[in-house]
Amino acid sequence: MAHPDVVTNDKVIIFDTTLRDGEQSAGAGLTPDEKFRIARQLQKLGVDVIEAGFAASSPGDFEAVQRIAREIKGPIICSLARAVPGDIDAAWEAIKDAERPRIHTFLSTSEIHMAHQMRKGAEDILGMAVDAVTRAKSYCDDVEFSPMDATRTDPEWLYRLVEAVIDAGATTVNIPDTVGYSNPEEFGALIKGVFENVPNIDKATVSVHCHNDLGLAAANSLAAVENGARQVEGCINGLGERAGNASLEEVIMALETRHDHYGVKSNVNTREIGPSSRMVADLFGFAIQPNKAIVGQNAFRHGSGIHQDAYIKERTTFEIMEPDSVGWRGEALVLGKLSGRAGLRSRLKDLGFELSDQDLADLFPVYKELADQKREVTDFDLQSLMSEQHRFSDTDGQYRYESVRVECGDMVTPTATITVRLPDGESRTVTSQGTGPVDAVCKAVDEIVGHACNLTEFAVASVTDGIDAIGEVTIRVEDADGHIYAGRGGDNDIIVASAKAYINAINRMLVLSPARDHIRASE
Ligand code: KIV
Numbered sequence: 025m026a027h028p029d030v031v032t033n034d035k036v037i038i039f040d041t042t043l044r045d046g047e048q049s050a051g052a053g054l055t056p057d058e059k060f061r062i063a064r065q066l067q068k069l070g071v072d073v074i075e076a077g078f079a080a081s082s083p084g085d086f087e088a089v090q091r092i093a094r095e096i097k098g099p100i101i102c103s104l105a106r107a108v109p110g111d112i113d114a115a116w117e118a119i120k121d122a123e124r125p126r127i128h129t130f131l132s133t134s135e136i137h138m139a140h141q142m143r144k145g146a147e148d149i150l151g152m153a154v155d156a157v158t159r160a161k162s163y164c165d166d167v168e169f170s171p172m173d174a175t176r177t178d179p180e181w182l183y184r185l186v187e188a189v190i191d192a193g194a195t196t197v198n199i200p201d202t203v204g205y206s207n208p209e210e211f212g213a214l215i216k217g218v219f220e221n222v223p224n225i226d227k228a229t230v231s232v233h234c235h236n237d238l239g240l241a242a243a244n245s246l247a248a249v250e251n252g253a254r255q256v257e258g259c260i261n262g263l264g265e266r267a268g269n270a271s272l273e274e275v276i277m278a279l280e281t282r283h284d285h286y287g288v289k290s291n292v293n294t295r296e297i298g299p300s301s302r303m304v305a306d307l308f309g310f311a312i313q314p315n316k317a318i319v320g321q322n323a324f325r326h327g328s329g330i331h332q333d334a335y336i337k338e339r340t341t342f343e344i345m346e347p348d349s350v351g352w353r354g355e356a357l358v359l360g361k362l363s364g365r366a367g368l369r370s371r372l373k374d375l376g377f378e379l380s381d382q383d384l385a386d387l388f389p390v391y392k393e394l395a396d397q398k399r400e401v402t403d404f405d406l407q408s409l410m411s412e413q414h415r416f417s418d419t420d421g422q423y424r425y426e427s428v429r430v431e432c433g434d435m436v437t438p439t440a441t442i443t444v445r446l447p448d449g450e451s452r453t454v455t456s457q458g459t460g461p462v463d464a465v466c467k468a469v470d471e472i473v474g475h476a477c478n479l480t481e482f483a484v485a486s487v488t489d490g491i492d493a494i495g496e497v498t499i500r501v502e503d504a505d506g507h508i509y510a511g512r513g514g515d516n517d518i519i520v521a522s523a524k525a526y527i528n529a530i531n532r533m534l535v536l537s538p539a540r541d542h543i544r545a546s547e
């Protein structure tokens with residue numbers, strides 16, 4: 025008997041772990057508010073399960089999981105928990121108000137993990153796994169168990185353990201390729217082995233969770249589906265520990281595009297893939313490589329003349345998916361300086377932003393300023409404008425960029441004068457010098473906030489082509505304890521964008537630092 029009710033033989037459950045494994049990506053760190061925005065977008069995307077976080081890992085994570093559980097209806101809301109009573113209790117406390125709660129508990133099972141990480145023998149591990157599932161089941165009907173490092177676990181021992189946790193009440197058993205070691209042939213055979221050797225396997229859904237260390241995560245996940253797995257875990261844009269998890273958009277579109285081969289589909293609204301991908305890239309501060317499958321800027325662009333010629337004659341000569349079907353945005357001109365509020369509102373609605381009258385009134389002058397500077401305002405520009413608005417939408421307790429002036433060049437010492445609005449509403453202006461204009465800006469901001477950070481990453485990307493393009497700056501700063509915080513800012517002037525990005529990073533540091541004592545899932 026399959027569980028939960030979304031499972032039928034021709035449906036694959038999509039389990040999104042962007043907010044948990046994705047957030048374990050080095051250099052990632054979302055505020056509870058940002059996590060909530062992503063969860064709302066995942067709900068729109070139509071994923072079946074949202075792993076909202078790891079409730080026991082920090083008060084910030086607990087708060088984010090709890091809010092998502094209380095407010096996001098439709099998908100199953102899940103919290104991760106180590107196989108220890110405290111974690112399971114915290115997970116339940118955080119998700120108990122969800123419409124459809126799930127506890128996901130995990131424990132290392134490979135020889136190498138049991139010996140070096142857990143320092144326990146197999147029988148102890150089996151006992152802990154059964155106890156954890158039994159405890160989780162006392163709270164919640166829907167329990168998932170993951171034997172961590174399953175692909176380097178002795179298969180016979182794995183089958184025994186899976187049977188025991190299903191007997192204890194696990195409704196989903198997840199087989200993780202934790203270190204991305206497997207390949208499609210081997211992984212498919214392992215899943216087949218689970219079906220053939222675990223006598224009670226019909227009482228659970230078989231899930232997979234593949235990491236991308238060898239670039240095989242999506243291929244391994246699909247091989248598992250071919251062998252009967254009916255839940256796939258992954259992250260938007262392939263985020264996750266180290267080289268990341270399976271890219272959900274790749275798995276979903278492979279199932280969709282090659283339905284002739286796989287014979288199964290997901291419940292996802294594929295048109296929301298593009299907006300989801302852009303939001304995740306923006307809030308995590310991880311740019312998408314241009315040639316990334318499905319969501320990269322070049323994914324639907326045709327470069328060579330021969331391809332373009334054939335494409336114009338017949339689209340399917342060089343295109344296996346319709347760009348529209350994944351919510352891909354071209355560079356179509358949309359608005360200009362004569363466009364009015366109604367045009368702006370309608371275009372933003374198409375892009376997935378529903379604005380209240382007040383939001384529109386606040387945004388319109390900003391839009392007009394941009395339209396004055398740029399002849400043509402594209403969807404990419406609007407997306408960037410909205411990200412900028414969101415970054416500073418809740419200014420309570422935050423620093424806010426007001427203005428900057430720099431003097432630089434090879435004949436002067438780079439000097440920046442910046443005005444920042446303080447959390448108490450007062451404005452403060454400081455002038456500083458640095459090794460370059462960005463350094464001078466950062467030093468001036470440091471003086472205002474009274475907190476020096478180390479800039480570890482600085483990248484500028486242009487949102488569109490052309491000399492008047494908006495520049496998006498991504499910055500990463502490191503605090504004295506070695507924690508890293510990302511910040512983003514956009515403007516036609518990259519010094520202004522840099523100042524905004526640096527202030528954004530500082531604001532995020534202030535929100536995140538008290539909650540930063542993460543217990544990483546893999547530790
Ligand atoms: O990679 C892994 O094994 C995990 C587990 C917690 C499922 O993330």
Ligand code: ZN
Binds near residue numbers: 045200233235
């Ligand atoms: Zn993982």
